[in-house]
Amino acid sequence: MAKGFSIVMVVLHHSYVFGYGEVFTWRMFEPAVIRMPVFFIASGLTLSFAINLKFSEFLLRRVLPILWIYAVWTLIYTLLNENVTTIFPWVNGGKTIPLWRTIYWPWGNLWFVWVLAAATLFAALVRARPHLAVVLSYVAAISGDLGW
């Protein structure tokens, strides 16, 4: 339900960016503050059912499939951007990002898939200390916001 709600918001956001070339904000409200955190929480809720799998099985069933999706769709977007039309006009001036660079620099909205794979792997690594991991992750995010 929450995942459906946030994917609709994601598509509306991209429609706006495509149409107007900027991110939608209204006074002090930016839908991004709801859209992406909810999408990640919903993805986390989905993963919660599998978090106690054996590590090797977890890698095979949860992490590698996400990396597969990332690799396949990076190739598709690259081919289409080169030969058909600009897929992400607001990224890199619409030019294709070299494939080797996409290993650590995802292209357009595929950053979500990359971060999801990394976060899924991270969750498996810290599952023995879940509360500490959550607290430290908030501390890391807030200290990054403020600078150090």
Add this chain to the structure above:
Amino acid sequence: MTWEAFPGVTALFVTYLPFFLTGVFYATPIFRIAETPRKSLIAGAAALAVLVALSLADPLGRTTLTLRYGAGAILGLAIAIQLARSARLCAFFTWIGHRSLPIFVGHQLILALIMSFIWPLPQVQALFTHWPVALTGGVAILGALLLHAALMRLGLRWLYVPPKALFTPGHMRHT
């Protein structure tokens, strides 16, 4: 120094990791709250979001991002829980949610095709005079789902799901 100074998507990873881990490790209390939707929940979440926005010195800037995302996440979940009270809306968003992967990877492609080849047509622009973002978004979702259905029918399931042989441990392949 901030996380933006690090290469690639490090900053995005650090920004969203707390929310993902919250979903993974606090699923039980979140589901428990979702079981009993109350109007006070959405009112409280909205009040918190407004309070956070008003009390921050940098309401749209990077320095307050996690706080705003935290308040936004609570508000978003409260809205989703409230929407779930309507059986039809709940069924619709659940249906969409189960198809979030094909929508996520396909909608950008559909949007690019609309903007490049269909949008320039004057007849289309006349159709999209009102609510252009909502209409374009609706077409993108529908297009991504149709693309998914067509590719599956063509036997290209591997575009969305890795081939089983690739992700099955060797000792289990022949069982």
